[in-house]
Amino acid sequence: MVNRVVTGAHYGTGSWLAQRITALVIAVYSVVALVVVFVGKPLSHAVLKDLFSQGWMRVATLVFMVSLAWHAWVGVRDILMDYVKPDGLRLTLEVLVILLLASYLGWTVQVLWR
Amino acid sequence: MASASAKKLRPKYLSLSALLFEIRLPLPGWVSILHRISGALLVFPFAAWLLFMLDASLASEQGFERTRAYLDLPLVKLGMLLFVWAYAHHFCAGMRFLLLDINRGIELKQARLSSVFVLLISLLLTAWFGVKLW
Numbered sequence: 001m002v003n004r005v006v007t008g009a010h011y012g013t014g015s016w017l018a019q020r021i022t023a024l025v026i027a028v029y030s031v032v033a034l035v036v037v038f039v040g041k042p043l044s045h046a047v048l049k050d051l052f053s054q055g056w057m058r059v060a061t062l063v064f065m066v067s068l069a070w071h072a073w074v075g076v077r078d079i080l081m082d083y084v085k086p087d088g089l090r091l092t093l094e095v096l097v098i099l100l101l102a103s104y105l106g107w108t109v110q111v112l113w114r
Numbered sequence: 115m116a117s118a119s120a121k122k123l124r125p126k127y128l129s130l131s132a133l134l135f136e137i138r139l140p141l142p143g144w145v146s147i148l149h150r151i152s153g154a155l156l157v158f159p160f161a162a163w164l165l166f167m168l169d170a171s172l173a174s175e176q177g178f179e180r181t182r183a184y185l186d187l188p189l190v191k192l193g194m195l196l197f198v199w200a201y202a203h204h205f206c207a208g209m210r211f212l213l214l215d216i217n218r219g220i221e222l223k224q225a226r227l228s229s230v231f232v233l234l235i236s237l238l239l240t241a242w243f244g245v246k247l248w
Binding site: 023044048079097101107110 | 150153154156157158161162165168169171172173174175177178179201205208209212215
């Protein structure tokens, strides 16, 4: 009989904590972005371009998207582990989600530094 | 054998009608399942949709105007409304879960009250956005 303690190594604690920290990053960026958009000048192409040409906005947006991808990965993985029981199907879906999140990041870099 | 007890057949009373009409989720349960559903919707399709619109409106003057016209379509507005609800609910419910994590509001009464707040505030935010949109 294999006496392995599967709950003792804190396998999920890192993910759990990462999800909460990234949640705070996402929340702060969202509120700041809302304030900037609603309190600032009425949106136009020039205003938007001006905003996203600033270094701090580009870096903040990238940090936001990395946090979002990480946060989403933990969340979607939880959902898949709960509802998708066949291992092969779950693995396939997990790979697809990773590819989706990676392409979001690539797309974001492209939008920010074009 | 450890697996023998795990495989013992137990009666199940879950049927579709039981799920729909007999088992009623308490309000914190609704907040929780809607947190999941809204989260999944935000990952796909909403994140891709918003990136697409940001991409277009940053690319060129015409792209910005096209996005603005696109956002005037009734179906697109409806989609935006669903997005706002998903974001607002996920945000409010997430804040509630963070507070629960640090043991704030874990008493039954407070937990019920905060779940009512989460559901109401996200619906009110969605309604406010809807009024601004139309």
